[in-house]
Every structure is written in C-alpha cells, then in structure tokens.
Amino acid sequence: MVGKNKGAGHLSFTRKKVDFTERVLFRVNNPSITRKGLPVKPIIEGRGLRKEFGTLKAVDGITFSVMPGEVFGFLGPNGAGKTTTMKMIECVAPATSGILTVFGLDVNRDPRRIKRWLGVVPQETNLDPDFTTLENLLVYARYFGIPAAEARQRSEELLSFVQLSEKRDVPIEKLSGGMKRRLILARALVNSPRLLVLDEPTIGLDPQARHLMWEKLKTLQAAGNTIVLTTHYLEEAERLCNRLVIMDHGKILVEGAPGDLVRQYAGEDVIEADYTPRVVRCLEEIGARFEVHGDMVQVFSDRPKEVATRLLSDCNPGRVFVRRGSLEDVFLSLTGRALRD
Amino acid sequence: MHIMIPRPTWYAWKVWRRNWDVFFKTYRVNFLPPFVEPVLYLLAIGYGLGIFVGEIEGIPYVHYIAPALLAISMMNSSFFECTYSSFVRMYYQKTFDAMISTPLSIEDVIAGELLWGATRSLIYATAMLVVLVAFGVVSLPSSLLVIPFSFLAGLLFSGIAMCFTAITPGIDTLNYPAFLFITPMFLFSGTFFPLSVLPEALQVFAIGVLPLAQVVTVTRSLTLATPLPFFFYSLAWIASCATVFFFLSIYLMKKRLVV
Ligand SMILES: Nc1ncnc2c1ncn2[C@@H]1O[C@H](COP(=O)(O)OP(=O)(O)OP(=O)(O)O)[C@@H](O)[C@H]1O
Ligand SMILES: [Mg+2]
Numbered sequence: 382m383v384g385k386n387k388g389a390g391h392l393s394f395t396r397k398k399v400d401f402t403e404r405v406l407f408r409v410n411n412p413s414i415t416r417k418g419l420p421v422k423p424i425i426e427g428r429g430l431r432k433e434f435g436t437l438k439a440v441d442g443i444t445f446s447v448m449p450g451e452v453f454g455f456l457g458p459n460g461a462g463k464t465t466t467m468k469m470i471e472c473v474a475p476a477t478s479g480i481l482t483v484f485g486l487d488v489n490r491d492p493r494r495i496k497r498w499l500g501v502v503p504q505e506t507n508l509d510p511d512f513t514t515l516e517n518l519l520v521y522a523r524y525f526g527i528p529a530a531e532a533r534q535r536s537e538e539l540l541s542f543v544q545l546s547e548k549r550d551v552p553i554e555k556l557s558g559g560m561k562r563r564l565i566l567a568r569a570l571v572n573s574p575r576l577l578v579l580d581e582p583t584i585g586l587d588p589q590a591r592h593l594m595w596e597k598l599k600t601l602q603a604a605g606n607t608i609v610l611t612t613h614y615l616e617e618a619e620r621l622c623n624r625l626v627i628m629d630h631g632k633i634l635v636e637g638a639p640g641d642l643v644r645q646y647a648g649e650d651v652i653e654a655d656y657t658p659r660v661v662r663c664l665e666e667i668g669a670r671f672e673v674h675g676d677m678v679q680v681f682s683d684r685p686k687e688v689a690t691r692l693l694s695d696c697n698p699g700r701v702f703v704r705r706g707s708l709e710d711v712f713l714s715l716t717g718r719a720l721r722d
Numbered sequence: 723m724h725i726m727i728p729r730p731t732w733y734a735w736k737v738w739r740r741n742w743d744v745f746f747k748t749y750r751v752n753f754l755p756p757f758v759e760p761v762l763y764l765l766a767i768g769y770g771l772g773i774f775v776g777e778i779e780g781i782p783y784v785h786y787i788a789p790a791l792l793a794i795s796m797m798n799s800s801f802f803e804c805t806y807s808s809f810v811r812m813y814y815q816k817t818f819d820a821m822i823s824t825p826l827s828i829e830d831v832i833a834g835e836l837l838w839g840a841t842r843s844l845i846y847a848t849a850m851l852v853v854l855v856a857f858g859v860v861s862l863p864s865s866l867l868v869i870p871f872s873f874l875a876g877l878l879f880s881g882i883a884m885c886f887t888a889i890t891p892g893i894d895t896l897n898y899p900a901f902l903f904i905t906p907m908f909l910f911s912g913t914f915f916p917l918s919v920l921p922e923a924l925q926v927f928a929i930g931v932l933p934l935a936q937v938v939t940v941t942r943s944l945t946l947a948t949p950l951p952f953f954f955y956s957l958a959w960i961a962s963c964a965t966v967f968f969f970l971s972i973y974l975m976k977k978r979l980v981v
Contacts (some may be wrong), residue, residue: 435979473822475980493825501823507816511744520743524736524824572824 414709422485424449424576424607425470430479432465432631439465440511442479452598452608454618454625456708458716461628463611467580470609471501477596481656484574497525498576502582503567504611508553514564515540515549518571525572528587539567543592559590566597577601579610595621615708619643629716639708647706651683654678654692655699663696664688672714679710728972731834733826737834738841740817745842753849760791762849764857767914778916781946788859789942790913792847792868793875796941797880798878799932800839800848801904804883805896813893830980832972836880843876844869845870860945869946875937878960881967882933888974911935912942937961 421542432440440462447453455463468474469481481488483495509517515536522532531572532670540546548556556564562585569577582598583591591614598621602608612618618625619639626636633644643649654660656678663681664671671680671690682688685703692698745752746838772783779786811817823833848869854860901921910924911917911934917925928935929952936956942955 385762450859471979473819474922493827496823498826503819503823505816509817509820510748510815511742516743521820523739524733524821524826526736526825569846588834612770 403423408653416604421449423447425453425609426480426482427466427469428480430466430469430481431477432462432474432539433477436536438631439526440469442630443626443633443635447607447609447627448695449607450602450605451623452602452610452621454622455609455628456609456613456615456625457611457628459589461716462631463628465631466582466588466628467504467578467609467611470578471499475488497572498575499647500569500572500577500580502569502577503560504580504584506558506561506565508561508564508568510553513550513552514556517564518568519555521568522571527572528655535571535573536567539570542570542597543567554708559587559696562586563590563594566594570601575607576606577606577610579608581611581613581617583612583614584714591617615712619708627712627715634715642711643706648681648683648709649702649706650681650682651691651706651710652680652685652689653704657696657698660692660696660698663692667691681706681710681714726827726973728832728969728976729949730829730972731827733830734833736826737821737831737960738837740931741838742841745845750976755846757794757849757853758829760788760853762788763857764854768859784857784859784860785946786942787914788854788857789868789945790911790938790974792850792854792872792945793911793934793937793941794908794913795846795850796843796872796875796937797904797907798920800843800879802885802900804839804880805887806840806893807891807898809887809890809893809896810886812887812979816846822979826852830977832884832975833968836877836884836971837967839880839883840876841880842968843865844873847876848870854945861882861947864947865945871940875940875963877968878937878964881964881971885967885974887908888971888978907932907934912938933960934964 382509401656410592425445425447427446430439430440430443438708443462446455456541457463465474469476470483472483472488472495475489484498488495502575509520511620512520518536519532520534521531527535537546537549540549541568545564547559547568548560553561562582566579566582569579574585579598582593586594595617598608598610608621610621617697622639624638625642626633628634628641637645637647654677656676660678661671661673664678667688668679669680669682671678673679680688689703691703692701764787768784768787775783777783777786816829820830824873846954849861851865851868855862855865883899886896890896910920910928911932912928913934917928918936920928930938936959938953939950939956940960943950
C-alpha cells in the first residue's frame with residue numbers, strides 16, 4: 382500500500398530521499414481529499430492499538446486516523462488513556478499490540494525518522510533547568526542536528542513568536558508556569574515539525590495566555606501543520622479541533638467533528654429547569670430525553686421552544702433556561718458525572 | 723527472555739555535549755575540588771603521616787599515595803556523576819524524557835551520560851596531575867599516560883554507577899553503593915597502604931574483583947614509571963569490565979525507562 386501514489390505529497394515520507402522542506406504539499410484543507418481528488422493517506426493511523434501496564438489496560442484497542450492539516454483532539458476524563466496514546470505516537474512508549482504508523486512509518490521500526498518531524502509538548506513540563514530560556518531552545522535544536530547558526534536564528538524567532546523574547550536569558554526556574562508552557566511550545570517548534578503532538582498545551586494558562594496559545598495553534602495549522610492535542614477544556618476543543626475523539630477507560634466512545642457530535646448527542650439546544658416532581662412528570666408526558674443533575678434537569682431536544690413553552694405554561698418549573706448545546710454536554714452524558722480516581 | 727544488545731549511536735555525543743556545556747557554565751565551582759583536594763591530602767597524609775611512615779616498598783610515602791589520589795579522583799568524579807547526578811536528570815529534571823522526544827534514542831542518552839562520566843574523570847585526573855607534577859611527586863613523561871587512562875577508568879566506574887542508578891528505587895538508596903561499595907574500596911584497594919599487609923583472602927579478593935584496586939595498580943605503575951605486578955592483568959580487567967558495564971547499564975536503564 383505505502384509507496385504507491387507517489388504523486389501525493391505526503392507519501393513522500395516513504396521514499397528514502399525526500400525534500401522535507403516542501404511544506405506546501407501538506408497544505409490540505411479538506412482532510413480527506415487532495416487537490417487532485419485522490420484519497421489522502423493519514424498522517425497518523427492507529428489500528429487496534431493497545432497498551433497495558435501489568436493488568437491495567439491503559440489503552441484498550443483504539444482505531445483512529447489523523448489526516449494531514451487537521452487539528453485532531455483526544456478528550457476524556459483523567460486516566461482515560463490520552464497521555465499513553467500521545468506517548469505511543471511520540472515513539473517513546475511501545476504499544477503492547479496493534480498497529481501505529483506516523484507519516485506512513487511504523488513507530489517501532491522508524492522512530493528516529495518519525496521523531497525528526499515531530500514537535501512534542503508533554504503534559505509534564507520537562508524544560509532543562511540547567512539552562513536559560515534561549516539555551517533551552519539551542520540545546521534542544523542540537524539534539525535534532527540543526528546547525529548552530531540556524532538554531533540561533535530560529536530560536537530567537539520562536540521566542541518572539543511565543544512572546545518570551547524579554548526572558549531570553551532568564552533561568553528556567555524564574556519563569557512562571559504559563560511562560561514555561563509557552564516555552565515548551567516554542568521548543569516543540571524548533572525542528573520545524575510536520576506534526577505537533579500537544580498533551581494539554583494550555584494547562585495552567587491564564588485566559589490571556591490561552592487565547593495567545595489558540596491563536597498560535599491556528600497560525601500553525603494555517604501553515605500546513607497537523608496537530609494532535611489533548612485537553613480538558615471542552616470549549617477549547619470545540620474551537621480548535623476539526624475532529625476529535627472522546628475516550629474513557631482506554632476506549633474511544635465517539636469520534637467526529639465537534640459540531641456534529643453536539644448535534645448528535647446533545648441537540649442544538651439544551652433546556653435546563655429546576656428539578657421538581659412536576660417537571661419530571663411533564664417531561665415524561667412530552668417524551669423528551671432528560672437527565673437529572675443535582676437540583677437541575679437537563680432536557681435534550683430538537684424542539685427546544687416547544688418544550689420550554691410547555692414547561693412554562695403547564696408545569697410551574699421555577700426557572701427555565703434555554704442554551705446552545707455544547708461539547709461539555711456530550712462529554713458529560715457519555716462519560717458520566719462520577720469523579721475519576 | 724530475548725536480550726537485545728543495546729546499540730547506541732554517535733547521537734550520544736549530543737548528550738555528552740549538553741553535560742559538557744552545563745559543566746563549563748559553572749566551571750568555577752567544578753574546578754576548585756580537583757586542585758584543592760590533592761593539596762590537602764598530600765600535605766596531611768603524604769607529608770604529615772609520611773614522616774612516620776617513611777617509605778613503602780622503597781618508595782617515599784608521598785610518591786606512594788600520589789597515584790592513589792589520582793585513582794580515587796577518577797572513581798569519585800565518574801561514579802557520583804552517573805549515580806546522583808544522572809538520577810537527578812532522569813528522575814527529577816525529566817531531562818531524559820525531553821531528549822527521547824527528539825531523534826535521540828534512550829541508548830544514545832545513556833551512552834552519552836557514560837561518556838560524560840568518563841570525561842569528568844579525565845578532566846579531574848588531569849587537573850590533579852598538574853598539581854602532582856608541581857609537587858614533583860610523579861615521574862614524567864610516563865605519568866602523562868594517566869590522562870588517556872583516566873577516561874577508560876572513568877568509563878568503568880560510570881558503567882558500574884549507571885547500573886545502580888538503573889535499579890535504585892529512589893535517590894536515598896543510592897547511599898548504599900556509596901557507603902558499602904565506594905568507601906570500603908577507597909580504603910582497601912592498595913591506596914594508602916599496600917595490599918600485602920591484608921589477610922591473604924582479602925588480598926585475593928581485592929586484586930581479583932575490586933575495580934579501584936585495578937585502577938590503582940595501573941596508575942601507580944604509570945606515575946612510578948615501573949610496571950607493577952598485575953599491571954597487564956589490571957589493564958585487561960578494566961578494559962573488559964568497562965565494556966561489559968557499558969552495555970549492561972544501557973540495557974538496564976532501557977528496561978527501567980521504556981515502559
Ligand atoms: N507508567 C505507568 N505505569 C503504570 N500505569 C500507568 C503508567 N502511565 C499511565 N498509567 C495508567 O494508565 C492509565 C491511563 O493514563 P494516562 O496518563 O494515559 O491518562 P490520561 O487520559 O492522560 O489522564 P489525564 O487526563 O489525567 O492526564 C491510568 O490508569 C494510569 O494510572
Ligand atoms: Mg494525560
């Protein structure tokens with residue numbers, strides 16, 4: 382399979398000598414169709430991917446594919462297996478079984494070539510505390526074999542990209558948590574990667590820094606990068622991801638575009654009302670799908686006005702809100718509300 | 723189980739270079755010990771104690787302990803680098819995690835650490851040699867061979883150290899090899915008194931398996947410019963054990979870190 386269709390740019394990863402700088406070939410807006418209309422090979426493909434720690438099934442047979450140029454999200458409660466999946470993609474943790482290819486290359490056989498074109502933001506910050514901000518980028522660039530002069534120029538550019546130029550000569554310990562996060566993003570870009578793997582890139586960022594990060598990620602996507610990310614901020618996932626999966630207990634529960642998932646699992650609109658026996662009786666009569674959360678009932682319906690009117694006129698509901706359905710509704714209804722330990 | 727021989731590559735030098743850069747960022751702190759320590763030992767033990775000891779096997783006592791000071795310095799600089807320092811980089815700083823997200827493999831990373839440990843041994847031994855030459859207690863030019871030899875000896879102790887690092891549950895348990903292995907070796911390897919005064923069983927044990935005893939033998943042969951008995955045995959012992967521990971430690975580290 383791999384190696385045919387040499388006309389399509391992304392396949393060039395399978396050839397020995399390729400011009401990796403031809404980033405243009407990666408600018409594929411429609412995830413599944415090239416400009417010529419040929420089907421596109423995924424940048425990442427996982428089939429029946431499994432990872433066990435002793436008896437614990439951290440990742441339990443997941444199948445997914447990430448297309449060139451898209452932002453693909455992995456969502457799920459704590460311990461769902463997101464980080465484990467990221468580490469397998471990064472070629473740092475071997476899968477127990479299943480198939481995983483990145484750029485069409487097997488992660489077990491070609492880790493070095495894959496990692497050359499990968500930009501990684503780990504969940505746990507691992508900047509080098511023995512160096513300053515700028516030195517962190519320079520030293521990291523050296524691991525990729527980037528010549529010193531080029532590394533210096535690129536590092537300075539990246540520092541200004543993440544707005545840390547002022548901190549260039551500051552030791553790592555003197556950076557705030559959010560600054561460290563931004564520096565890690567800069568570090569992930571030092572090798573001009575094709576694919577970014579971001580494990581909770583916005584963890585611990587203030588709203589300003591988060592917006593900055595979103596803007597940067599959009600810029601990177603527009604430049605043709607493929608991005609895989611995990612996040613617990615569902616609004617963020619809704620904004621950034623072209624497609625996403627929701628995982629729980631090592632399995633993928635659903636996959637799709639955020640908008641589609643919301644429509645499918647939460648409806649366009651969600652009605653919330655005070656939880657009283659009378660309201661519940663009314664809803665049962667209407668035959669609406671609803672869930673009780675504490676002192677509120679949440680009603681999912683594609684006829685929100687009708688339901689709300691009915692509630693207001695017949696059931697004495699106290700308060701009624703109608704709001705747009707969100708990914709959070711999908712997430713909570715699929716993974717439940719119980720806290721994960 | 724199928725045991726793979728680890729295959730580190732030239733990428734290891736990038737890891738080595740990282741440690742080199744950090745070392746020279748703080749060189750003022752790092753360079754003081756190798757100059758101060760031998761002076762203190764030479765004065766206190768060599769000249770102080772030496773008055774009472776006089777000569778050992780026909781050699782003035784200061785000349786007798788000078789090579790031992792070199793050997794101990796090779797051992798300490800590389801052993802402590804690849805135990806405590808490597809452990810801090812691995813466990814607390816997550817430096818290895820960051821490195822293996824780049825084209826470096828875990829084999830490269832550990833090999834780089836080992837080569838760095840060996841380099842530290844070379845740096846410290848060389849600095850100390852300068853002092854010993856200034857005091858006129860080592861012969862030239864044969865003592866210059868201590869410089870390349872210190873790299874090999876450093877590689878040996880780095881490999882042994884890295885094996886401990888690979889199996890230690892936490893940083894505190896690294897105190898066990900430090901106190902139960904390094905300290906006794908420091909005293910009973912023909913460093914400050916000849917092995918011949920020990921009970922025969924201990925002599926055989928020391929010359930048979932104690933790494934520092936081998937390193938002392940070779941170093942003393944070089945600084946006195948006369949090959950001592952067991953010179954070639956010790957040299958071969960060091961070379962082969964350095965090789966074994968180099969690969970073994972990489973293998974154990976890989977087992978620990980790739981999960
Ligand atoms: N090195 C390890 N050894 C043993 N178990 C592990 C290891 N790493 C992860 N696990 C387990 O695997 C499961 C999945 O963990 P993972 O880190 O992938 O979750 P996650 O989805 O990233 O969670 P979070 O949102 O909290 O980051 C958890 O039950 C975790 O305890
Ligand atoms: Mg995680």
